[in-house]
Amino acid sequence: MxxxxxxxxxxxxxxxxxxxxxxxxxxxxxxxxxxxxxxxxxxxxxxxxxxxxxxxxxxxxxxxxxxERPVIEQRFWVMDKESVASFGYKGLEWGVEPYNNFTxxxxxxxxxxxxxxxxxxxxxxxxxxxxxxxxxxxxxxxxxxxxxxxxxxxxxxxxxxxxxxxxxxxxxxxKEFRPDEVALTVMEVINLSKDKINERFNLEDNQGCTIEIFGDSTKGNLGTAFLYTNKDSLNIGVGTTLSSMIKAKLKPYELLDYLKNHPMVKPLLAGGESAEYLAHLIPEGGYHSVxxxxxxxxxxxxxxxxxxxxxxxxxxxxxxxxxxxxxxxxxxxxxxxxxxxxxxxxxxxxxxxSFIIKDLEKYKDAAHTFESYPQYFKEYLPMMNQAMSTFFTVDGTPKREKQKQIIKSVTAEKGRLRVLQDIYRAWKAVK
Ligand SMILES: Cc1cc2nc3c(=O)[nH]c(=O)nc-3n(C[C@H](O)[C@H](O)[C@H](O)COP(=O)(O)OP(=O)(O)OC[C@H]3O[C@@H](n4cnc5c(N)ncnc54)[C@H](O)[C@@H]3O)c2cc1C
The missing domain is CATH 3.50.50.60 (FAD/NAD(P)-binding domain)
Incomplete structure (x- = not known):
């Protein structure tokens, strides 16, 4: 028995x-x-x-x-070929008990x-x-x-x-997953000295930083990349839904190579040694797939x-x-x-x-929306970088004029009505 x-x-x-x-x-x-x-x-x-x-x-x-490290800074990058639009939050309160999260x-x-x-x-x-x-x-x-x-x-x-x-x-x-219900992600652990990490990410010992990277990190496909600091290594990875990989004929290891060699990322990794290479699926179907x-x-x-x-x-x-x-x-x-x-x-x-189903329910249409309307990742993200470049370049153009130029370039390309529809649809998906 x-x-x-x-x-x-x-x-x-x-x-x-x-x-x-x-x-x-x-x-x-x-x-x-x-x-x-x-x-x-x-x-x-x-x-x-x-x-x-x-x-x-x-x-x-x-x-x-x-x-590894308590995270005291969370950055978000919208990446284009040669730029990042960056925002985030750094708070020393996250570096002391009871902390917020850790790598x-x-x-x-x-x-x-x-x-x-x-x-x-x-x-x-x-x-x-x-x-x-x-x-x-x-x-x-x-x-x-x-x-x-x-x-x-x-x-x-x-x-x-x-x-x-x-x-x-x-x-x-x-059942078996549909390709839009899972993301295929590859990541690498890169050994780098603690001092270099602290210097490059503006940290002290026992302080960590996370960077989520959108846009060119996935070549404009639905997905994200990440770069996180450990004590004396970095975790870098990138993934997209399997359906995007198939549609865009992406190879995950090529995406990771592309990211590692991107001019905004490469200097952060310089001199590091690859310690581990990993690949895994993430279930991303959300509420409807539970x-x-x-x-x-x-x-x-x-x-x-x-x-x-x-x-x-x-x-x-x-x-x-x-x-x-x-x-x-x-x-x-x-x-x-x-x-x-x-x-x-x-x-x-x-x-x-619990928060689990409540949160999944809140975003129940997000994955489907962003998968069905690729313009968010493919068109609007690069536009954001372009807009910031225009706005922050000091060339004698009055700021109000610059604002007008930015709005005109977005609506001229897509049409005012379509832009409003896209904004409304995105808001509905995440509200
Ligand atoms: C690249 C990547 C980045 C991520 N980043 C984050 C992040 O930053 N923060 C976050 O919160 N989440 C993140 N996640 C998601 C997170 O990793 C998972 O949600 C979490 O690990 C799920 O835990 P689990 O215990 O359900 O499954 P798992 O961690 O996958 O554990 C399943 C376990 O079951 C074992 N197992 C499987 N089949 C069998 C079997 N037949 N018999 C015996 N043992 C078996 C496996 O070996 C494994 O140990 C990430 C995922 C990936 C792939």
């Missing part, structure tokens, strides 16, 4: 570990199964970890977690975080792939792994197996449930919070001795009451 646990969690990323930790703390028997050599060994992230959702799980985690390297962070679930009593097994869920009379009763005699049973199985989630596909929770998240004996959390807010680059925090909510719901189900879908729907309801 296979061994039985209260809960089996598949995947020790932020979502799975948060759920395992929550359940183990309540005294449940938890098995956390990870296919990687150790948690984080296979995981990819631009690197911004949000304080709030992590603190809900481990108060004052920053005192012991392997973090992290997932290989270190996930390992530490999973260790916390183990300390709370969860059993972690690495280098083990869950190949399928075991289903009996319409209820998930456990999992099969790639180990000899690798069947394990549980009252509840938590699918925290990330964006591809073959297991939720097996259960029919979601599948069913609870069934008989099973719940789905994190990227496996498509819980990513691409506009605000929030994924790891949604993963953690969904893991926490799933954990609380499983504890309630245990108290009731009932693991049916209707009981586990407590998790679905908590998710809908």
């Amino acid at each position: 296979p061994e039985k646990f209260d809960v089996i969690v598949v995947g020790a990323g932020p979502a799975g570990t948060a759920c395992a930790l929550t359940c183990a703390r309540a005294g449940l028997d938890v098995l956390l199964i990870e296919r990687g050599e150790y948690p984080g060994s296979k995981n990819v992230m631009g690197g911004v970890l949000y304080r709030k959702q992590m603190e809900d799980l481990i108060p004052e985690f920053w005192k012991e977690a392997p973090l 992290v390297l997932r290989a270190k962070f996930d390992q530490w975080f999973a260790g916390k679930a183990v300390e709370a009593g969860a059993l972690l097994i690495n280098e083990t792939v869950v190949t399928e869920c075991l289903v009996e009379n319409g209820k998930v009763i456990g999992v099969r792994t790639d180990r000899p005699n690798g069947e394990v049973l549980a009252d509840v199985v938590v699918l925290a197996d990330g964006v591809n989630s073959l297991l939720s596909k097996q259960l029919g929770f979601h 599948p069913r998240v609870a069934g008989n004996g099973v719940v789905v959390v994190g990227d496996a449930a498509q819980l990513v807010n691409a506009i605000h680059r929030e994924g790891s925090n949604m993963a953690m919070h969904s893991g926490l909510l799933a954990g609380e719901s499983i504890i309630e189900a245990k108290n009731r001795g009932n693991f049916s879908e209707s009981t586990l729907n407590i998790y679905r309801d908590k998710l809908h009451d």
Whole structure:
């Protein structure tokens, strides 16, 4: 007879570990199964970890977690061929407790975080792939792994197996992605001395900076690039929806090369040495792509449930919070001795009451709008750079005249009515 646990969690990323930790703390028997050599060994992230959702799980985690730098500055660049229009915020209050967010390297962070679930009593097994869920009379009763005699049973199985989630596909929770529902992102970790990072990004030790880059970074396609500072390395990456990649015949590694050699970026990387090259999908379908998240004996959390807010680059925090909510719901189900879908729907309801579904709902039409109307990325972003160049170039033209020139050039190219329609449509998508 296979061994039985209260809960089996598949995947020790932020979502799975948060759920395992929550359940183990309540005294449940938890098995956390990870296919990687150790948690984080296979995981990819631009690197911004949000304080709030992590603190809900481990108060004052920053005192012991392997973090890179607290982020004190967030910059946004609209990039054209030889320019950037830049805006952002830098605040020293983000550099002191309780902080706002941090850069992290997932290989270190996930390992530490999973260790916390183990300390709370969860059993972690690495280098083990869950190949399928075991289903009996319409209820998930456990999992099969790639180990000899690798069947394990549980009252509840938590699918925290990330964006591809073959297991939720097996259960029919979601289908294959459409190419506009996922972004393909490539990134590189570039080693650079702490002093050079501080000098180039105007930082001191233990201060970090993030730059989100739009426009020419994706050659005008729907997507973004990023450049984040770690202690003594930089994370640089770029991604677009798979549909944009296909349509524009983009090759992800060529996009990254293009970005690294862009005149606005290259000096920031100069002298750095490439340490790691990674590629990963991000679920970006948003609200409309969130599948069913609870069934008989099973719940789905994190990227496996498509819980990513691409506009605000929030994924790891949604993963953690969904893991926490799933954990609380499983504890309630245990108290009731009932693991049916209707009981586990407590998790679905908590998710809908939380910032996660509320935020996804707010932006539910954004991805579709920007995908369907490419002029926002292809035409308006370069126009913004052109307008700023015109406005800030001192050439004796009166400022009111410059304003008129800018408005005229935009409306002459596109027509006043179309510009107004485009503004209204964009506002509706993000309001
Ligand atoms: C390039 C990039 C940049 C990003 N930047 C940010 C950012 O700056 N901030 C942010 O908040 N989010 C960011 N995200 C999103 C964030 O990484 C994810 O939302 C988050 O990692 C989701 O966590 P998760 O636990 O659901 O899934 P994952 O982190 O993908 O973890 C899934 C785990 O399951 C394991 N697994 C999978 N299948 C199996 C199986 N069959 N058996 C056993 N184990 C299995 C995997 O090895 C992995 O450890 C970024 C994503 C990418 C790709």
